[in-house]
Amino acid sequence: MKIPCEAELLRIFIGEKDRYKGKPLFEAIVQLAREKGMAGATVLRGMLGFGADSHMHTAKILRLSEDLPVVIEIVDQPEKIAKLLPDLDQMIEDGLVTQEKVRMTVYRNTKKKS
Amino acid sequence: MKIPCEAELLRIFIGEKDRYKGKPLFEAIVQLAREKGMAGATVLRGMLGFGADSHMHTAKILRLSEDLPVVIEIVDQPEKIAKLLPDLDQMIEDGLVTQEKVRMTVYRNTKKKS
Amino acid sequence: MKIPCEAELLRIFIGEKDRYKGKPLFEAIVQLAREKGMAGATVLRGMLGFGADSHMHTAKILRLSEDLPVVIEIVDQPEKIAKLLPDLDQMIEDGLVTQEKVRMTVYRNTKKKS
Numbered sequence: 001m002k003i004p005c006e007a008e009l010l011r012i013f014i015g016e017k018d019r020y021k022g023k024p025l026f027e028a029i030v031q032l033a034r035e036k037g038m039a040g041a042t043v044l045r046g047m048l049g050f051g052a053d054s055h056m057h058t059a060k061i062l063r064l065s066e067d068l069p070v071v072i073e074i075v076d077q078p079e080k081i082a083k084l085l086p087d088l089d090q091m092i093e094d095g096l097v098t099q100e101k102v103r104m105t106v107y108r109n110t111k112k113k114s
Numbered sequence: 115m116k117i118p119c120e121a122e123l124l125r126i127f128i129g130e131k132d133r134y135k136g137k138p139l140f141e142a143i144v145q146l147a148r149e150k151g152m153a154g155a156t157v158l159r160g161m162l163g164f165g166a167d168s169h170m171h172t173a174k175i176l177r178l179s180e181d182l183p184v185v186i187e188i189v190d191q192p193e194k195i196a197k198l199l200p201d202l203d204q205m206i207e208d209g210l211v212t213q214e215k216v217r218m219t220v221y222r223n224t225k226k227k228s
Numbered sequence: 229m230k231i232p233c234e235a236e237l238l239r240i241f242i243g244e245k246d247r248y249k250g251k252p253l254f255e256a257i258v259q260l261a262r263e264k265g266m267a268g269a270t271v272l273r274g275m276l277g278f279g280a281d282s283h284m285h286t287a288k289i290l291r292l293s294e295d296l297p298v299v300i301e302i303v304d305q306p307e308k309i310a311k312l313l314p315d316l317d318q319m320i321e322d323g324l325v326t327q328e329k330v331r332m333t334v335y336r337n338t339k340k341k342s
Contacts, residue, residue: 001313001314001317002317004325004327007326009326009328011216013154013156013187013189026276027276030276030277030278033278034278039279039324040241040277040278040279040297040324041277041278042241042274042276042277042279042297042299043274043275043276043277044158044272044273044274044275044299045158045275046156046157046158047157047158047159047184048140048141048144048156048157049144049154049155049156049157050144050147050148050154050155051153051154051156069154069156070275071156071158071187073241073299075241075324075326085115086115089115089116092221093221093223094221094222094223095220095221096153096154096189096218096219096220096221097118097218097219097221098121098123098189098216098217098218098219099118099216099217100123100214100215100216100217100328101328102239102326102327102328103326103327103328104324104325104326105324105325105326106323106324107320107321107322107323107324107325108322109321109322125330127268127270127301127303158272159272160270160271160272161271161272161273161298162254162255162258162270162271163258163268163269163270163271164258164261164262164268164269165267165268165270183268183270185270185272185301199229200229203229203230206335207335207337208335208336208337209334209335210267210268210303210332210333210334210335211232211332211333211335212235212237212303212330212331212332212333213232213330213331214237214328214329214330214331
């Protein structure tokens, strides 16, 4: 059986409409994660929520808002996660980032034709 | 670079159709989180799943079920999360709540016009 | 108020199109979780992402890809989670699994007609 290794889960809570240099911020972050060789990144879209600018919403706007929250999840070794953080600091204007320790098991299909 | 602080991630697993005082439970919980001044809340909708009442489903009903699972994620300081829990105890009839320690970094755009 | 117990959160990152014995892998995993009597399982579909085979994607393919990432979340006591792992080892070809300790509170509606 596979043995898990120590890793870190990075979760980035931003708005779907947040932008960075002309493109959606969530997309820019996923591309950054790929360029830095992260094991994986997943963007989940919320159906409701509020974030950093919650003081601007009434309950009604909240429900009708088209700027839905998105969560980007990135898992990798702590050293690799650490290298992402300075860039994220520059890219995120409003948002929330969490980090936590996890055990990680990676499965790679070595049988697939390349 | 920003320094993360200790925080807690609260995750609430309920059904999309669960209700509380005439409104969707997930919406009631997000409103509660806003009223209590939490840093953020995000509702994610599952595409498949089972929960507390899993004994009632067959695999077929599971797939066709319209009561999809939702996950509400709330991050804040442990003391603030703790203040939410007694209310959640009253509101949730069937569900599952998890709490875990995370490190949190909050980004606020102070340049935005208010 | 309810007292949380120690539990484990298992998160499985795979592709929506991954298959196992003729059915979607995510569905096979949820059925396994039910058969093993897990407290709950939730499948979340990502809107964007990359995983184990990231080296095969360009940014453009990434965006257009129909094989979106899915995350399956399963929470239960560590002993029960441990019993799932050998089966997952057999089922997952490409993917990533994380485990982490959480505190869990389970709500069951005992008033519902059975």
